[in-house]
Amino acid sequence: MLSLYQHSSCSQNTTVYIGNYAAQNGASRFGEQCDSLFDRRWNYVKTENLSVDNIRKYNLLLVEPSEEPSFRLTHSVTDKFYVYAGPAFSLSPPFVHIKKREAIYLMKSRKIRKKVEVMGS
Secondary structure (H helix, E strand, C coil): CHHHHHCCCCCCCEEEEECHHHHHCCHHHHHCCCCCCCCCCEEEECCCCCCHHHHCCCCEEEECHHHHHHHCCCEEEEEEEEEEEEEEECCCCCCEEEEEEEEEEEEEECCCCCCCCCCCC
């Protein structure tokens, strides 16, 4: 979760959308480093089922991998967080290792540049 704060400093106005899975697994409480009573430049939002039009206003998203395709036009994946997915066994050392699966994507807002046309005479 510390990588969340590498994309924007605590002194910048930042809005973070926390998806359902991330919220259920403590992202909101463990990750709110830039939130204090006196300085509320970071706004954390946990509203469910936001439309693509509404999601545009968020600088950072913490969403499940299955939600990522819906937000590709407005945000890009900058980090992935993994969770335990069980043990795995092999016939050669190490005989037992831990399987992981992608659980949460950190997505950052794409800066969309408007094309400016210059009219010639």
